[in-house]
Amino acid sequence: MNKVELEKIKVKALQEHIPIIMDDTLEVIAKILQEKQPKRILEIGTAVGYSAICFSEYLADEGIIDTIERDEERIEEAKKNFVKAEVAGKIILHEGDAVEILPTLNEKYDVVFIDAAKGKYPFFLSEALRMLNDDGIIIADNILYKGYVMSDYNKHKQRTAVRNLREYIKETTENPALDTEILEVGDGLAISRFNNWGRGKKLKWEKGTVLFSHFWEFGTVLYWVGNFYTKNLSLWGWC
Numbered sequence: 001m002n003k004v005e006l007e008k009i010k011v012k013a014l015q016e017h018i019p020i021i022m023d024d025t026l027e028v029i030a031k032i033l034q035e036k037q038p039k040r041i042l043e044i045g046t047a048v049g050y051s052a053i054c055f056s057e058y059l060a061d062e063g064i065i066d067t068i069e070r071d072e073e074r075i076e077e078a079k080k081n082f083v084k085a086e087v088a089g090k091i092i093l094h095e096g097d098a099v100e101i102l103p104t105l106n107e108k109y110d111v112v113f114i115d116a117a118k119g120k121y122p123f124f125l126s127e128a129l130r131m132l133n134d135d136g137i138i139i140a141d142n143i144l145y146k147g148y149v150m151s152d153y154n155k156h157k158q159r160t161a162v163r164n165l166r167e168y169i170k171e172t173t174e175n176p177a178l179d180t181e182i183l184e185v186g187d188g189l190a191i192s193r194f195n196n197w198g199r200g201k202k203l204k205w206e207k208g209t210v211l212f213s214h215f216w217e218f219g220t221v222l223y224w225v226g227n228f229y230t231k232n233l234s235l236w237g238w239c
Helices: 003-015 023-036 050-056 072-084 098-104 118-131 159-174 230-235
Strands: 040-044 064-069 091-095 109-114 132-141 178-183 189-194 210-216 219-224
Touching: 003 050, 003 072, 023 050, 023 109, 023 132, 023 189, 040 050, 040 118, 050 064, 050 072, 050 091, 050 109, 064 072, 064 098, 072 091, 098 118, 109 118, 118 132, 118 159, 132 159, 159 178, 159 189
Parallel strands: 040 064, 040 109, 064 091, 109 132
Antiparallel strands: 132 189, 178 189, 210 219
């Protein structure tokens, strides 16, 4: 990687007010990637390629990053930046809407990084779970969205984005196959991993379906999705 060019890419993006990954967020992710040394990363939301270039430093030998972007100007800028940073051979840029592209992908990923349309985060999560390796990690950036997600924000302009970010947090924290932590770095970072129980089960989180029974703390609790989450069961005195 050419770090001199990487710094130029960062400075240019900031000058042009193009959103790129924040330094403190990158620091957290870099530690995860350095430990994991992923063979394959999926990035949803390329922008000008800055984060993909940064992540490429931590790939295993012959590792690959698949990254998706729909904005034509940013696609062209990202392509140039990959060449400048000398990482073009490590990154595959998929051009188009992630909602259309993701269902066509069937690779298995060690890490999935989500940083795209906030209103689509639950869909991105579903696709990420489908393609995630058993010991994989899903990282979602901007999950707290200017503090709106954890407040009583209900203005029309960002209502859909806020609602779907809240749904993402709900699904990742209440899915018992995942261990999820929400970090207050940058604009909020959600890190989800399959836990020991969830590895290999590849749960599909379907509304209204009884998925499984699991022994948990005070006895056997029947987990439901939709209107029957564990927190509701507690109201009935089941746990």
